[in-house]
Amino acid sequence: MAAENITEKIVEKVELAAEVGTKVANIVGNAFESTIADVDHSSGAEEDTWLSYILSFGIHFAMIIIVILLKWQYDRNRYRYPKGPRDWRNIKDAISFHRKKRDNLLALATDYPDSCTVMTHVGRLVLLNDPRLINEIFIGRADLVSNKVDGYLENQLRYKEGKHIRTGIVFRHQDHNARIIHKALVNHMDNDLVGKRLDSIVQDQIKQTHLTEKFDVRRTTFYFSVRLLARLTCSSTAASIEDKTFELFEQNLYKISKAIHADTFAKSAKVMLTQLTGLSETLDINENVLDYIKTWIRFRRDESSAIVGLSEEQAISSSAKNRDFLSSILDVLDESSPRLDEDDIAACVLDIIMHGSEMLKGALSWLLLYVAKYPEAADQCRREARSKGYSSFNLSSAESLAVTGAFVKEVLRVSPVVPIVIHSTLEDFKWRNFHIQKRTQFGANVVALHHSIAWIDAMNFDINRWLGDKASSIPTDAYSPFGFGPRACIAEKHLFNLLTGILAVLLYHNDFDKTGPLPEATEGTFGLVNLPPKYALKATHLSGK
C-alpha cells in the first residue's frame, strides 16, 4: 500500500515535470518568436536574419527533444511491467529473441516461471509462461486483451479505426462485428458442415492430391489446404478450381505465405520499415487476391437475387447447396454495425482461407515429418486405420482412431503450429502489481506450456502418453494448440478429428519414406507460425488390401 502511494506520488511529480517542461518550451518558444519579430529587418544584415532563424530552429528542436524525453521518463515511471530482458542493456537478448525463438521461449520460461517482459523487433511483449496467468489474461481480461497481433500482411495501419480490420485474423473481439462473425462461423461448422458435406469435400480433396515418387511436403500440403479451404469458404469455386485465374490466386497466396514465413534479419527490418512508412511488398499481391475474392462475392449476390425468381422448392435446394463460410457471413450482414461492406466481407473470406490453409499446411507438414521420423509409431497408426477399414475420410468415426489421434496430439504438443499466441491491449489497465499501457502485446507461451514440468519427460516424442491409463495424467491446462478463450480457433472442436482422419486416410493408402536427411524438429521457421523447413518425401501407393 505504502509502496503504491510512493509510486503514485512519483508519477504525479513526473506528470507535473512533463507539464512544466511543455510550458517552459512554449514560453521560451514564444519569447524567441517575439525576439525575432522585434528585430528591425530593414536595418539588419541578411546574415543576422539567417542566424536568428537557425538559432530559433535549434532552440525549438532542443525543446521538442526535451519534451519527448520528459514524456518518455513520465511513461517509464507511470507504467509497470513484469521484469525481464527488456532494457537497452539486454539489446542482444532482444535481437536473439526473434532469431532463436524456440530456445528463447523455453529459456525464458525457466528463468521467469510466471511472466516476463521482452523487447522484440515489433515492440514490448509481456510473455506469460504460467497457465494460470494465461487464463487470467486471455479469458479473464479478454475484453481488454483481445486485439489480434497478426501483422503478416502489414497493411492494417491503413484502415480506419472502428472498422473490421481487413487482413489477418485480426478483427477486434470487443467489436460487435467480430463477435457476430466468430459466432456465425462456429455455427456454420457445427450445423452445416459436420455430419453433412464436410466428409465428402475433404475426401474429394485427398483424392485429388497426387503424391508422387518424390514430393515437396510443404508445397503439396499447401495446395491441398488452400483448395479445401477455398471450397469450404466459397463452394462455387469448385467449378473454377482448374481455371487460370484460380491458379493465379493460388500462386499469389503462395507468395504471401512465403513472405510471412521468411524469418531473416532482412524481414525483421522490413517489418519495422513498414511500420514507419506504410509501404509493403505484400500489399499489391494482397490487393489482387482481395479483388479476386470480390468477384466471388458479386457472383454469389447475383445468384441470391436469381433465387428470388425461383419456386420455393428450387430456392431451398439452391441455397442449401451453397451453404459455406461466405453464406454464413452474408447471413449476418443485417446484424452488423457498422454495416459490413464488400471490402470487409472479402477480408473475412481471405482471413478464413489464409489462416485455415496456413494452419492446416503447418499441421500436415509436421505430421508427415514425424511419420518419416518415427516409422514404428506411424505403422501402428496405419495398422489401426486398416483394421478399422478407415479408407476414406469420415469426421465422426475418426474419433475411434485412438492411436492416430494420440499421434496427432503428440505432434501438436512438441511442434505447435502457433508457438506463441499474441494479443494486444485495447486500453491502459491495471493487473496484479502492474500498470499496462494501451497497445502492449501479451504472449501466451504455448511452446513452453507444452514442454513444462507438468509433462513427464516433456522433450520426448511419445504417443503412449495419450493412450490407456497414462492419458489420465495429461496436464490439460498445459496443452493448447488452438488458442484460448473467446478468440480461440472457430474450428477448435473438430480439428483433432479432422487431422486424425486425414492422416489415417493418407497412411491407409501410402507408405512414406525419406528421400534424404530429414530436418530436425527444432529447425524451420518460427515466426507467428511454426513450420518445418522445406523437405521432400517419397510416397509408395499401397494395395487396397
Ligand code: HEM
Ligand atoms: C491445425 C489447424 C489449425 C490451427 C493450429 C489453428 C489455430 C488457431 C489459433 C491458435 C487461433 C487463435 C489465434 C489468436 O488468438 O491470435 C485460431 C483462430 C482462428 N481460426 Fe484457426 N487453426 C487451425 C485451423 C483453422 C481452420 C481450418 C479454420 C477455418 C475453417 C480456422 C479458422 C480460424 C478463425 C476464423 C480464427 C479467428 C477467431 C477469432 O479471432 O474470433 N482455423 N486458430
